[in-house]
Amino acid sequence: xxxELDIIPGTEWGCFTxxxxxxxxxxCSAESExxxxxxxxxxxxxxxxxxxAGIWKPRTHPGSxxxxxxxGLKWMRRVKQELGMWTCTEVASExxxxxxxxxxxxxxxxxxxxxxxPFLMQEIADALEGTDMPVLVKNPVNPDIDLxxxxxxxxxxxxxxRLGVIHRGFxxxxxxxxxxxxxxxxxxxxxxxxxxxxxxxxxxxxxxSRDYLLELSQQAMDLGxxxxxxxxxxxxxxxxxxxxxxxxPADLKTLLESLIIREKSSESEAYREGIEALRARIxxxxxxxxxxxxxxxxxxxxxxxxxxQHNVAILQAGRxxxxxxxxxxxxxxxxxxxxxxxxxxxAIHDESVRVQNxxxxxx
Ligand code: PEP
Ligand code: MN
Numbered sequence: 001x002x003x004e005l006d007i008i009p010g011t012e013w014g015c016f017t018x019x020x021x022x023x024x025x026x027x028c029s030a031e032s033e034x035x036x037x038x039x040x041x042x043x044x045x046x047x048x049x050x051x052x053a054g055i056w057k058p059r060t061h062p063g064s065x066x067x068x069x070x071x072g073l074k075w076m077r078r079v080k081q082e083l084g085m086w087t088c089t090e091v092a093s094e095x096x097x098x099x100x101x102x103x104x105x106x107x108x109x110x111x112x113x114x115x116x117x118p119f120l121m122q123e124i125a126d127a128l129e130g131t132d133m134p135v136l137v138k139n140p141v142n143p144d145i146d147l148x149x150x151x152x153x154x155x156x157x158x159x160x161x162r163l164g165v166i167h168r169g170f171x172x173x174x175x176x177x178x179x180x181x182x183x184x185x186x187x188x189x190x191x192x193x194x195x196x197x198x199x200x201x202x203x204x205x206x207x208x209s210r211d212y213l214l215e216l217s218q219q220a221m222d223l224g225x226x227x228x229x230x231x232x233x234x235x236x237x238x239x240x241x242x243x244x245x246x247x248x249p250a251d252l253k254t255l256l257e258s259l260i261i262r263e264k265s266s267e268s269e270a271y272r273e274g275i276e277a278l279r280a281r282i283x284x285x286x287x288x289x290x291x292x293x294x295x296x297x298x299x300x301x302x303x304x305x306x307x308x309q310h311n312v313a314i315l316q317a318g319r320x321x322x323x324x325x326x327x328x329x330x331x332x333x334x335x336x337x338x339x340x341x342x343x344x345x346x347a348i349h350d351e352s353v354r355v356q357n358x359x360x361x362x363x
Contacts, residue, residue: 005163007161007194020221022228025252028204035233042248051079051083053075087106088105089105093124106134107133112205133160137151139167163197164198164200166200168205169183178206178208199227204246230247233247
């Protein structure tokens with residue numbers, strides 16, 4: 001299935017004056033009226049137009065700070081009235097949506113724990129039906145692209161067209177420096193499928209520390225994503241949630257100014273000629289790869305026949321492990337990444353097993 005989405009691009013929502021990076025910023029959580037107003041003033045001072053703050057916080061352990069709840073929505077309303085910013089918060093239930101509508105919140109986002117849950121996504125989509133609120137959907141905690149797209153489809157079917165995504169990385173048990181695995185591969189897949197859809201990266205939750213904000217933000221820009229959602233707090237050391245990853249508004253300004261924003265494309269003749277020549281070379285290489293794979297399949301078929309004549313099982317684990325180790329070593333010597341070679345060789349081997357199975361089945 002195509003899973004088409006009917007979407008209005010972020011540049012037409014009316015809140016992002018600069019096309020790139022579109023920036024949403026504000027504290028992890030709204031904690032007090034003073035903290036909300038001081039942070040929002042600091043951000044508005046250098047042109048941030050969309051203010052985020054968590055009102056209801058999804059926390060791993062009960063008893064952690066779970067957000068101030070509805071009273072915080074009055075502070076958000078003040079931000080909107082006094083500073084002219086758009087306001088944005090996380091919703092995870094029908095009740096949250098109804099409260100946001102009541103208090104005039106301009107935009108909502110769906111958190112990673114909620115986008116992973118189709119029941120909650122449907123409840124939220126139903127509650128938003130009839131509004132034209134922009135909704136940003138964070139990726140689900142696990143790297144499941146269909147779950148992510150399914151969440152967007154539910155909103156789209158409820159008539160919401162101002163849809164965007166926020167990539168905040170995936171939970172992982174792998175020992176990485178970041179809080180979440182950036183898993184940019186999935187982000188690129190979504191980007192390729194829905195190029196019109198506003199696409200934000202959330203370097204704060206991805207990195208889990210101020211130290212990684214710049215490198216992750218730059219990576220997001222290098223991939224051509226539209227914007228960033230960054231946590232900013234007037235006094236991060238005292239933050240009630242995510243203290244290590246928030247930065248004061250002035251430091252966010254510095255960060256944004258130091259980003260290198262690359263053009264999506266270039267109109268220049270020299271660029272066009274250069275890129276076309278390189279792409280033509282890639283096309284030839286891909287064509288050759290396909291021919292080699294077809295040749296390889298032919299040999300696999302012969303091996304299958306041979307094994308059948310001698311009544312030998314298809315999978316020869318020892319041979320496969322030895323082959324993989326050799327190929328990985330050669331590939332690494334050629335400057336290829338070990339992960340990539342493993343993934344490619346595993347796919348090639350799967351195809352070979354499929355071909356041999358086919359031969360065996362044809363009794
Ligand atoms: C947040 O943005 O405050 C948040 C809780 O993020 P996530 O859903 O990505 O964990
Ligand atoms: Mn947070």
